[in-house]
Amino acid sequence: MATAFLGLDVGNTRLSAALVSRDGRVLALRRGEAPPTADEAVEALVRLTQELMGQADTALEAAGIGFGGPVDTRSGEVRGSFLSSGWEGLPLGRLMAERLGMATWLANDADAGGLGEARFGAGRGASSLLYVNVGTGIGGAVLLDGRLHVGATSSAGEIGHMVLSPDGPVCECGKRGCLQVLASGTAIARRARERLHREMTGREVGEAALAGDPQALEVIDEAAWWLGLALANAAQLLDPERIVIGGGVAELGEVFLAPVRASHCTHTLGPAAQTPIVPAELGYDAGVIGAAAVAMEGAGARSDP
Numbered sequence: 001m002a003t004a005f006l007g008l009d010v011g012n013t014r015l016s017a018a019l020v021s022r023d024g025r026v027l028a029l030r031r032g033e034a035p036p037t038a039d040e041a042v043e044a045l046v047r048l049t050q051e052l053m054g055q056a057d058t059a060l061e062a063a064g065i066g067f068g069g070p071v072d073t074r075s076g077e078v079r080g081s082f083l084s085s086g087w088e089g090l091p092l093g094r095l096m097a098e099r100l101g102m103a104t105w106l107a108n109d110a111d112a113g114g115l116g117e118a119r120f121g122a123g124r125g126a127s128s129l130l131y132v133n134v135g136t137g138i139g140g141a142v143l144l145d146g147r148l149h150v151g152a153t154s155s156a157g158e159i160g161h162m163v164l165s166p167d168g169p170v171c172e173c174g175k176r177g178c179l180q181v182l183a184s185g186t187a188i189a190r191r192a193r194e195r196l197h198r199e200m201t202g203r204e205v206g207e208a209a210l211a212g213d214p215q216a217l218e219v220i221d222e223a224a225w226w227l228g229l230a231l232a233n234a235a236q237l238l239d240p241e242r243i244v245i246g247g248g249v250a251e252l253g254e255v256f257l258a259p260v261r262a263s264h265c266t267h268t269l270g271p272a273a274q275t276p277i278v279p280a281e282l283g284y285d286a287g288v289i290g291a292a293a294v295a296m297e298g299a300g301a302r303s304d305p
């Protein structure tokens with residue numbers, strides 16, 4: 001019987017479960033809406049896993065969870081969630097290990113995404129990597145010497161809350177002028193409202209920019225400029241071999257990435273200004289592949305049944 005890893009992706013609006021082979025291929029996948037409470041989400045994750053196992057002739061080696069919010073990778077507990085209730089202090093890794101009857105690893109979803117890209121996507125072959133996911137929010141991951149670097153308090157890679165403009169707009173974290181309120185999809189929608197007096201989602205602004213709308217392009221350029229500044233600050237400190245950009249905003253492609261590179265180059269001193277900035281490759285399945293990679297590498301907090 002073939003063996004595989006279970007990848008669970010716990011997003012703010014969606015739960016996903018997949019069986020992933022050791023070489024990063026998705027063998028089977030189930031998705032569901034994220035329920036409003038943590039207890040219901042745990043039940044839904046167990047149900048999705050049972051559905052997967054019912055149809056697959058595969059033995060599972062271990063499970064990995066990528067959680068869409070801060071986690072403590074020492075205790076295996078969730079620190080909290082901005083969108084749904086009951087998560088604070090929940091020992092999600094241990095709960096799932098007991099329910100699934102297998103070793104379970106818990107990591108933040110951006111860390112999982114970065115690890116997935118490092119092993120199976122756009123980060124392959126790089127010994128050090130900065131990964132940034134630009135969607136409705138902004139998350140990130142740092143890999144050093146091929147390993148995920150979570151830091152002393154599991155807070156490494158939180159580039160979305162790097163303060164770039166201390167007098168800027170208020171962020172959901174309570175600080176002002178974080179990268180997330182300047183360059184995320186949510187920020188792009190807000191700037192379209194302020195500057196163009198148009199009610200659009202971040203995605204609609206992106207589509208207008210791709211169609212050549214000069215005002216939409218200005219809004220995208222501005223978000224890209226802020227991201228490039230954040231990457232320059234991070235690169236000056238870490239000097240990664242490669243920078244990988246994923247998430248919905250990055251799917252705009254060169255219309256977004258070209259001004260990101262220009263801003264990064266302007267704000268970086270020395271040869272680090274030429275660090276390659278490339279789009280992520282794992283796309284829609286990145287969350288579950290990354291979560292499975294967490295289990296394969298033992299990169300998060302381990303819980304045993």
Ligand SMILES: [Zn+2]
Pocket residue numbers: 160161162171172173174175178180
């Ligand atoms: Zn913030």
